[in-house]
Amino acid sequence: MNQWPEGSSNDSRGTSFGRGSTSARPEGARVMRQVRRGPGDPQGAPPYGGVPQQPAYGDQGYGAPDSPYNTGQVYGGGGRRGGGFIPNDNDPDPELDHYRSRPNWRRRIKWTAITLVTALVVTSVTTYFWADSKLHRDVDLSKVIDRPASGEGTNYLIVGSDSRAGMSADDKKKLHTGSAEGKRTDTMMILHTGDNGSTLISLPRDSDVEIPTFKGSESGKIYQGTGRHTKLNAAYATDGPELLVRTVEFNTGLHIDHYAEIGFGGFAKIVDAVGGVEITIDKGFKDKYSGADFQAGKQTLNGEEALAFVRTRHAFATSDLQRTKNQQKFLSALAHQVATPSTVLNPFRLYPTMGAGLDSLTVDKDMSLWDLADMFWSMKGVSGGDGTSMNMPISGSSGGNLVWDKNKVKTLVNQLKNDEKVTVTGN
Numbered sequence: 001m002n003q004w005p006e007g008s009s010n011d012s013r014g015t016s017f018g019r020g021s022t023s024a025r026p027e028g029a030r031v032m033r034q035v036r037r038g039p040g041d042p043q044g045a046p047p048y049g050g051v052p053q054q055p056a057y058g059d060q061g062y063g064a065p066d067s068p069y070n071t072g073q074v075y076g077g078g079g080r081r082g083g084g085f086i087p088n089d090n091d092p093d094p095e096l097d098h099y100r101s102r103p104n105w106r107r108r109i110k111w112t113a114i115t116l117v118t119a120l121v122v123t124s125v126t127t128y129f130w131a132d133s134k135l136h137r138d139v140d141l142s143k144v145i146d147r148p149a150s151g152e153g154t155n156y157l158i159v160g161s162d163s164r165a166g167m168s169a170d171d172k173k174k175l176h177t178g179s180a181e182g183k184r185t186d187t188m189m190i191l192h193t194g195d196n197g198s199t200l201i202s203l204p205r206d207s208d209v210e211i212p213t214f215k216g217s218e219s220g221k222i223y224q225g226t227g228r229h230t231k232l233n234a235a236y237a238t239d240g241p242e243l244l245v246r247t248v249e250f251n252t253g254l255h256i257d258h259y260a261e262i263g264f265g266g267f268a269k270i271v272d273a274v275g276g277v278e279i280t281i282d283k284g285f286k287d288k289y290s291g292a293d294f295q296a297g298k299q300t301l302n303g304e305e306a307l308a309f310v311r312t313r314h315a316f317a318t319s320d321l322q323r324t325k326n327q328q329k330f331l332s333a334l335a336h337q338v339a340t341p342s343t344v345l346n347p348f349r350l351y352p353t354m355g356a357g358l359d360s361l362t363v364d365k366d367m368s369l370w371d372l373a374d375m376f377w378s379m380k381g382v383s384g385g386d387g388t389s390m391n392m393p394i395s396g397s398s399g400g401n402l403v404w405d406k407n408k409v410k411t412l413v414n415q416l417k418n419d420e421k422v423t424v425t426g427n
Contacts, residue, residue, distance in 0.1 A: 135372075158187070204321060258375070259367070271306040310331075332389070393409055393412065
């Protein structure tokens with residue numbers, strides 16, 4: 001084994017271990033490039049870079065068992081698995097050692113979250129403007145005259161008409177709608193929303209009402225009231241939604257905030273788009289006029305069957321009163337079905353349902369999507385027990401018309417105006 005002469009200088013060791021020199025190199029020692037001190041540096045000062053030179057041999061010499069050159073501590077204080085520089089064994093020059101690259105997971109998670117949130121916002125905004133553009137805001141409630149003062153909460157007048165607009169001859173035959181000219185109302189309901197739950201009140205189409213003085217929706221002329229009493233659905237047939245709202249407000253004293261109407265074809269399309277509506281029928285019935293043919297029990301109705309269910313009245317002893325109960329029951333079930341995760345979280349069902357519903361709805365000019373959402377969620381709440389459903393209180397009949405109970409109606413309207421819990425019961 002070669003021995004270094006005692007007292008040899010650093011320069012002599014650097015010469016012996018220079019590049020290309022292999023003589024007298026201790027076994028296992030690693031090559032280190034000689035680093036000289038700059039001119040004027042005091043004796044013993046570290047070379048360029050501030051790293052003190054190591055002794056040639058001894059306890060810390062080249063090749064010694066505890067040498068930092070063998071453990072990697074000279075280049076980072078931790079060997080291969082320590083911090084700092086990591087030696088590259090394939091590179092004969094330790095000066096080219098480098099930091100090992102590690103993935104920045106925090107940065108990746110941050111940008112992934114930002115991307116997802118941005119996509120969600122863009123989709124939501126796009127959907128909002130798409131849906132808003134499809135609403136038919138054709139009813140102008142500013143044409144309604146002599147209106148009662150607004151109360152607490154919000155009152156919607158929800159109407160199901162027998163409009164056959166956009167229906168083919170085959171559609172009319174399939175849905176048993178007939179081909180009558182003009183438009184009439186088969187369904188009329190007041191939905192009140194407020195802090196004390198929702199209240200859904202059916203107005204039988206045969207309700208006895210007085211047609212008041214009104215302003216023509218098309219002509220703009222004032223038509224004086226004569227005190228004439230007729231069925232409620234005649235108001236709609238005479239001058240459309242504006243006169244219907246005027247007549248309801250005049251005969252109840254309740255301010256109507258918003259109006260929403262859907263026709264035969266649109267109703268059936270919504271039911272089909274949502275995949276049908278599950279409902280329990282207490283007692284089976286048939287009706288050749290509406291095409292109804294139902295057995296008792298739980299079942300899922302498609303669009304055609306649903307329309308027959310809500311239109312049937314000839315099969316019941318109480319006629320229109322039982323029909324209004326069936327209409328409330330089904331509309332609440334439909335609102336519940338639309339709001340389920342299977343519809344809301346499935347774009348292949350949500351967008352067709354929204355499209356069918358929005359294409360079929362006619363609303364007032366001030367109806368926003370938020371108002372529409374409030375209306376549907378409130379109907380869902382009624383079906384879930386968070387509210388009240390009832391018929392307008394009836395005291396009897398006159399000439400085939402159903403007469404409202406004036407005292408109960410007055411109490412009911414006062415409770416709705418003050419957004420109080422409804423205690424009145426209907427027939």
